[in-house]
Amino acid sequence: MKKLSIKKIWKTITGDRQLLAGTIGLALLLLLAVAAAAVATENPYHYGKDMLVGLGENGHILGTNHMGQDIYSMIIYGIRTSLKVAVISALISGALGVFIGGIGGFFGGKVDTFISELINVFMMLPSFFLILLIIAMFGNSITNVMIVIGITTWPSNAKLMRAQALSLRERTFVKSAVAMGETKRQILFKYIIPNGIFPVIANTTMGMSNAILTEAGLSFLGLGDPGIISWGQMIYTGKQYITSAWWISAFAGAAIVVTVLVFYLLGDGLNHVLDPKYSRKRG
Amino acid sequence: MKRFIFRRVLTGILTIIIVFALNFVIIKMAPGDPITTLMGKENSSPEMRQALEEKYGLDKPLPLQFFSYLKTAATGDLGISIIYNRPVSEMISEKVGATVLLGLTSAILAAVIGTFMGIVAARREGGAFDAVSSGVSYAFNSMPAFWLGLMLIILFSSMLGWFPSFGMTDTRAGFTGAAYVLDVLKHMFLPVLTLTLVLLPQYFRIAKSSVLQTKNEEFIMTFKATGMSKKKIFNKYIFRNAILPTITIFGISMAYLITGVTLIEIVFAWPGMGRLVMTAITQRDYPTLMGIYLIMSISVAVVMLIVDIVYALLDPRIRYE
Amino acid sequence: MERLLTLENVNVSYVNKDKKVYAVKNAGFSINKGDSLGVVGESGSGKSTLAMALLRLHDESRTEITGKALFEGKNLLELTQEEMNALRWKDISVVFQKAMNSLSPVHRISEQVEDIYRVHEPHASKKEIEERMIYLLKLVNLPERVYRLYPHEMSGGMLQRTAIAVSLLHSPKLIIFDEATTALDVVTQGQILEEVVQMEQEISMTRIMITHDMSVVAASCNKVAVMYAGEFMEIGYVKDIFKNPMHPYTKGLLNSFPSLKGENETLHAIPGFLPDLSKPEPGCVFASRCPQASERCRREKPACQELKDGRQIACWLYQGGETHE
Numbered sequence: 001m002k003k004l005s006i007k008k009i010w011k012t013i014t015g016d017r018q019l020l021a022g023t024i025g026l027a028l029l030l031l032l033a034v035a036a037a038a039v040a041t042e043n044p045y046h047y048g049k050d051m052l053v054g055l056g057e058n059g060h061i062l063g064t065n066h067m068g069q070d071i072y073s074m075i076i077y078g079i080r081t082s083l084k085v086a087v088i089s090a091l092i093s094g095a096l097g098v099f100i101g102g103i104g105g106f107f108g109g110k111v112d113t114f115i116s117e118l119i120n121v122f123m124m125l126p127s128f129f130l131i132l133l134i135i136a137m138f139g140n141s142i143t144n145v146m147i148v149i150g151i152t153t154w155p156s157n158a159k160l161m162r163a164q165a166l167s168l169r170e171r172t173f174v175k176s177a178v179a180m181g182e183t184k185r186q187i188l189f190k191y192i193i194p195n196g197i198f199p200v201i202a203n204t205t206m207g208m209s210n211a212i213l214t215e216a217g218l219s220f221l222g223l224g225d226p227g228i229i230s231w232g233q234m235i236y237t238g239k240q241y242i243t244s245a246w247w248i249s250a251f252a253g254a255a256i257v258v259t260v261l262v263f264y265l266l267g268d269g270l271n272h273v274l275d276p277k278y279s280r281k282r283g
Numbered sequence: 284m285k286r287f288i289f290r291r292v293l294t295g296i297l298t299i300i301i302v303f304a305l306n307f308v309i310i311k312m313a314p315g316d317p318i319t320t321l322m323g324k325e326n327s328s329p330e331m332r333q334a335l336e337e338k339y340g341l342d343k344p345l346p347l348q349f350f351s352y353l354k355t356a357a358t359g360d361l362g363i364s365i366i367y368n369r370p371v372s373e374m375i376s377e378k379v380g381a382t383v384l385l386g387l388t389s390a391i392l393a394a395v396i397g398t399f400m401g402i403v404a405a406r407r408e409g410g411a412f413d414a415v416s417s418g419v420s421y422a423f424n425s426m427p428a429f430w431l432g433l434m435l436i437i438l439f440s441s442m443l444g445w446f447p448s449f450g451m452t453d454t455r456a457g458f459t460g461a462a463y464v465l466d467v468l469k470h471m472f473l474p475v476l477t478l479t480l481v482l483l484p485q486y487f488r489i490a491k492s493s494v495l496q497t498k499n500e501e502f503i504m505t506f507k508a509t510g511m512s513k514k515k516i517f518n519k520y521i522f523r524n525a526i527l528p529t530i531t532i533f534g535i536s537m538a539y540l541i542t543g544v545t546l547i548e549i550v551f552a553w554p555g556m557g558r559l560v561m562t563a564i565t566q567r568d569y570p571t572l573m574g575i576y577l578i579m580s581i582s583v584a585v586v587m588l589i590v591d592i593v594y595a596l597l598d599p600r601i602r603y604e
Numbered sequence: 605m606e607r608l609l610t611l612e613n614v615n616v617s618y619v620n621k622d623k624k625v626y627a628v629k630n631a632g633f634s635i636n637k638g639d640s641l642g643v644v645g646e647s648g649s650g651k652s653t654l655a656m657a658l659l660r661l662h663d664e665s666r667t668e669i670t671g672k673a674l675f676e677g678k679n680l681l682e683l684t685q686e687e688m689n690a691l692r693w694k695d696i697s698v699v700f701q702k703a704m705n706s707l708s709p710v711h712r713i714s715e716q717v718e719d720i721y722r723v724h725e726p727h728a729s730k731k732e733i734e735e736r737m738i739y740l741l742k743l744v745n746l747p748e749r750v751y752r753l754y755p756h757e758m759s760g761g762m763l764q765r766t767a768i769a770v771s772l773l774h775s776p777k778l779i780i781f782d783e784a785t786t787a788l789d790v791v792t793q794g795q796i797l798e799e800v801v802q803m804e805q806e807i808s809m810t811r812i813m814i815t816h817d818m819s820v821v822a823a824s825c826n827k828v829a830v831m832y833a834g835e836f837m838e839i840g841y842v843k844d845i846f847k848n849p850m851h852p853y854t855k856g857l858l859n860s861f862p863s864l865k866g867e868n869e870t871l872h873a874i875p876g877f878l879p880d881l882s883k884p885e886p887g888c889v890f891a892s893r894c895p896q897a898s899e900r901c902r903r904e905k906p907a908c909q910e911l912k913d914g915r916q917i918a919c920w921l922y923q924g925g926e927t928h929e
Binding site for chain 2: 122129
């Protein structure tokens with residue numbers, strides 16, 4: 001069936017400009033996240049004596065904030081938070097979406113009517129405010145943030161998975177599995193989900209961008225986790241010093257833009273190469 | 284058509300009921316007891332506690348509780364703000380005008396400019412304009428709106444001093460008439476610019492891709508074969524067919540818009556719902572937060588309903604379904 | 605008989621970067637006024653490419669055309685797009701295959717017809733156009749109310765009839781049917797072909813019928829040109845060729861062609877596939893599939909010969925007018 005050699009993957013990645021840019025970007029981000037301690041010049045949790053120091057002064061490449069923390073080091077460590085939020089919330093959202101959408105599309109009938117109506121309704125809701133409300137009431141730990149983002153953003157994944165399941169259900173290999181007497185659960189997990197998951201993967205990558213932006217938005221409203229370093233919170237604290245120490249907010253925001261862009265490019269690239277036309281070839 | 288509208292209205296109503304249900308579940312599940320959540324921790328008045336318990340029927344079974352919650356909300360009673368001790372609905376209605384002004388202006392500007400740019404880019408696909416605007420749209424799409432707002436403040440207020448960075452009017456000046464309008468416009472400039480810039484990319488992309496798609500439709504070949512001028516084919520047939528997805532996007536982006544507006548209002552101290560959200564968060568004013576969530580969800584549902592109906596009117600294929 | 609269109613040495617090739625692929629090679633035929641010519645061949649044989657080239661509707665940046673296509677003395681291949689526009693629909697019109705998509709889905713037929721009519725008659729009144737179109741709708745057996753409908757409110761057969769009516773708006777001298785009945789069911793296809801033939805007795809019309817289906821040619825044409833891999837194999841009168849097909853490819857086509865009532869619509873009765881046009885070989889293009897191919901066929905390309913009954917044929921079997929029957 002599908003045999004993905006490293007050579008083939010390499011060829012696919014280098015064949016699509018957006019995918020190539022996204023992959024390189026992600027690799028760099030991962031590298032920086034892992035080697036944060038080596039790359040950063042200071043411990044970002046350390047409150048130094050130099051407060052609100054400008055660019056390049058006293059060895060602070062990107063200056064410091066009002067607590068004397070080194071901005072450059074904070075940005076490097078912030079990658080960890082952003083990647084964590086992106087990956088975990090997107091995984092939750094993707095898993096829920098695949099499961100709910102898969103069931104709807106595969107079982108059809110009343111189950112599907114119910115699920116697709118549910119998807120329609122949830123797609124209409126402004127999820128950011130729901131997240132905000134829950135975080136405000138249940139506490140603003142980073143774990144809560146990731147879980148809540150995950151469980152409020154599944155509808156778009158479910159919608160894609162449902163459409164995939166609907167068409168896969170009519171394919172011969174699924175029909176023959178039904179005829180062979182395999183149970184519905186077996187078919188769902190063995191045939192429907194593995195064969196229909198490709199568009200969801202691309203969408204989940206886009207979802208990672210949105211998770212990063214959502215976390216930043218929450219932090220900007222003062223709902224970030226105070227125990228960690230996040231770019232959103234840096235913008236939030238920097239807001240008060242926007243005229244005197246612009247660097248606190250400016251670089252953190254730029255880091256968000258770059259990271260989000262990497263995931264968007266990756267998602268677009270994956271969309272190109274995981275297009276149904278391509279996946280049919282391996283089917 | 285009638286069936287289509289009927290169905291959409293039903294979904295709309297369902298959405299609103301689900302929003303209420305979510306709110307209800309959140310109060311029920313939140314740490315601490317619901318009454319304390321609604322009253323605030325510092326408030327220990329037993330009369331108020333009893334009044335709230337009666338109002339929401341907390342001694343009754345769960346479904347009945349939800350029903351009385353729905354009934355109260357249906358009369359426009361969204362609860363009392365903990366800190367201001369005023370009805371939440373009243374506070375929201377005071378602020379909503381400023382928010383709508385900001386949001387609607389930006390959404391319309393983004394839709395018009397983004398669509399126009401998308402069409403131009405599609406006409407010369409692969410050209411310089413297309414390359415530059417596609418790249419720029421990627422970048423703006425990746426920007427947190429509130430950060431862009433701050434950066435524009437640095438540039439246009441701190442450095443250049445061209446535009447005010449906060450508020451809706453200059454309260455000290457006390458302008459009236461045309462001067463007042465001009466003052467509001469000046470204050471609006473930066474927040475509207477920010478929002479327009481972050482909303483624009485999706486209109487740009489959808490317009491570009493749907494023009495490109497329509498260009499390859501069979502019927503365009505028919506019109507070319509009739510000798511019709513390229514200009515006429517583009518301005519009438521490609522445009523009309525390609526504009527439809529833009530309308531859908533206008534509806535879909537409502538939720539995103541409302542989020543953006545809220546955050547932007549906080550950046551620019553615009554006296555709208557965003558400020559209300561901010562104070563409600565810092566003061567743990569849960570009834571206000573929930574009221575705002577309700578109102579926003581309902582408005583998004585209603586706007587999307589209207590957009591869908593407008594779409595149905597413009598696309599004959601839906602009208603006769 | 606008056607000549608309407610003469611093709612001489614027409615070559616069409618697609619240019620992609622530095623690669624060049626022939627789609628049509630050395631095409632040559634002529635049509636007189638009142639003729640109906642069926643251009644028949646498998647999909648990929650270049651027949652639609654030729655039609656698009658005659659209408660100059662191909663992507664000009666990626667296509668190279670040489671040769672002559674004389675339409676009433678004017679070389680269509682050398683006209684500017686403006687000159688072509690003056691000619692389009694007024695002198696040459698076309699009916700495309702996908703009736704469902706051949707008109708804008710969000711405009712009424714009336715609005716589109718008005719716009720199309722006014723390309724050449726800018727001052728025509730709405731009433732005038734409506735009368736003209738309703739006359740044409742009746743000609744193709746459609747009710748008046750069609751004029752007010754949207755495309756999606758009609759069936760495939762109705763839409764294709766409408767498309768035919770639209771193509772007749774300016775009474776063009778030549779109409780090209782590009783697989784115009786292929787997407788329809790066999791019964792509707794038969795009806796429409798019958799109507800078209802009948803219609804031609806009322807109004808004078810010259811027609812090119814691009815199709816992969818010999819039965820369409822049999823039902824609606826007086827001349828036939830058989831195309832294979834971008835080249836013409838045999839051209840002549842339907843009555844001659846159907847009675848006595850000479851080229852091995854024509855024979856194969858006629859053996860495999862489904863009748864209008866038949867179900868089999870494929871041409872797989874001839875074993876093998878079209879050759880790769882990006883790697884042209886020296887001999888006859890059909891040689892690899894030809895049951896009568898000789899060593900010479902694979903080495904040298906046969907020239908197009910005119911036989912006594914006026915038919916043209918490109919085959920070594922008949923070189924010098926001799927027939928090996």
